[in-house]
Amino acid sequence: MDQFERLSQLPLRDDLRGRHPYGAPQLDVPILLNVNENTFGVPLDAKEAILKAVADELDGLNRYPDREFTELRRALAAYLGHGLTEENIWAANGSNEVLQQLLQAFGGPGRSVMGFPPTYSMYPLLASGTGTDYVAGTRDGDFGLSAGSAAAQVRRQAPNVVLLCSPNNPTGTALGLDVVEAVYEAGEASKAIVIVDEAYAEFSHTGTPSALTLLEGRPRLVVSRTMSKAFALAGARVGYLASAPEVADAIRLVRLPYHLSAITQATAVAALRNSDSLLANVEAIKVQRDRIVTELEALGLTPAPSDSNFVFFGGLQSPQAVWEGLLAAGVLVRDVGIPGHLRVTAGTEAETTAFLDGLRTILAR
Structure with a gap:
């Protein structure tokens, strides 16, 4: 067998x-x-900083970590800029867990999430794991996605969550901000949470805009990032998002208690202090x-x-x-x-x- x-x-x-x-x-x-x-x-310098930060946590490992990972949220907000504060930030064990928590809060049975394949292959798996219906949109023949096409599909399907990967995986191409704006407006009728997955944003060509510039005044927009790629911390498992503060409040309803270990928090903060x-x-x-x-x-x-x-x-x-x-x-x-x-x-x-x-x-x- x-x-x-x-x-x-x-x-x-x-x-x-x-x-x-x-x-x-x-x-x-x-x-x-x-x-x-x-x-x-x-x-080497970042390694040494991480080692010291982790060593400083060892005496307190018998205690639970900061459930709100306040220092890390402040450090991430400072790194992103765009006028963001700790209230706009959430983090988890890799951006996959960030996306999972978002679907736990805004997806679930009787709800749907829309993606546009070919795109990140975890999206339908995250949907199935949270009991959310996955709706597969379509792209152009060259794997591109235009604002008009994306918006029309969102209006037609009326999903509860939309996933836009930019730069897209596996194609590597970035979306124009017009696509994000059009999808957000098209999702108004269904009150869709629009998630822009920017896992590879740091590798973008100079002048490629980030959806972080669109957050103000858009409470249903979320930008997801990771420290796995640009920060070379895939083994540490640190992902995060930027959004209106109420999105993080929604995630607090479904997150596991103390989901980010003290070691993870210390590693990420030390890395951010050595970001250059x-x-x-x-x-x-x-x-x-x-x-x-x-x-x-x-x-x-x-x-x-x-x-x-x-x-x-x-x-x-x-x-x-x-x-x-x-x-x-x-x-x-x-x-x-x-x-x-x-x-x-x-x-x-x-x-x-x-x-x-x-x-x-x-x-x-």
């Missing part, structure tokens, strides 16, 4: 039967460019991302314009064969299940070179 057969013997919820958990392959490969991690790691050092690597990653785009175009492939730390590219006759060839060369990229396409994280210069050299060899065969 295999694992799925054993699972089927349990009194599992009917809507979870036959589903598969989220998870990219975790393989023992020298170069991991498949899950959009910051491959530069944490700089941590974010210095962002510029180096953007250089490699743009290099990937340029060199893929030279190879006759079709990379999407990217405002993230990864590149989505098409023009492949057999993505699976390319994926396997790169894996054999010690480079793991992501097959996102879209015909003719793969996705690669922009790593260090050496990692990027290994990917490009391996790809050239495979395409030349």
Whole structure:
């Protein structure tokens, strides 16, 4: 009896039967460019600051942490700017938990959340986990999303929550603020919470606007961020949002008590105090991302314009064969299940070179 057969013997919820958990392959490969991690790691000065901050918490680990993580909320507000204060901030164990808490508060049985695939593959899983119906919108043939199309779909479906990923995963493209504004207005009739998932915002090209600029006067708008990518803290699990204060009040009704550990809070605050050092690597990653785009175009492939730390590219006759060839060369990229396409994280210069050299060899065969 295999694992799925054993699972089927349990009194599992009917809507979870036959589903598969989220998870990219975790393989023992020298170069991991498949899950959009910051491959530069944490700089020494930030490491030392985090170690000291964590050490300072050890004597108090017998006590519960600050349930309101006040210092962290203040630090995040200062980092974001835009006139935000701690009252506008909420945080959790990764932006996935932030999104889950939002769906627990504003979704649930009898309610719906709308996304626009191809987009972040966790959205429908978060919906099913919270008993929220997932409504899949549509994009243009080039995977773009216009303000008119998005607004018309929201008006037609009248969802309770809308998820807009910008820069979008897996395509890497950023949405114009006109899309966010149009969706927000279209959601007025259903009082839809509009969440702009900006997990990769720090990697955007100069001049790419953030939905943070739209928060004032829009109490149903939420901007979600993470410290996993730009801050190289994927292992620490810290995500957060900015919104009107009443959104955080709603989440307090569903969050688990003391959901952010003292160690997590100390790590995040120390990282924010060393943000200049941590974010210095962002510029180096953007250089490699743009290099990937340029060199893929030279190879006759079709990379999407990217405002993230990864590149989505098409023009492949057999993505699976390319994926396997790169894996054999010690480079793991992501097959996102879209015909003719793969996705690669922009790593260090050496990692990027290994990917490009391996790809050239495979395409030349």
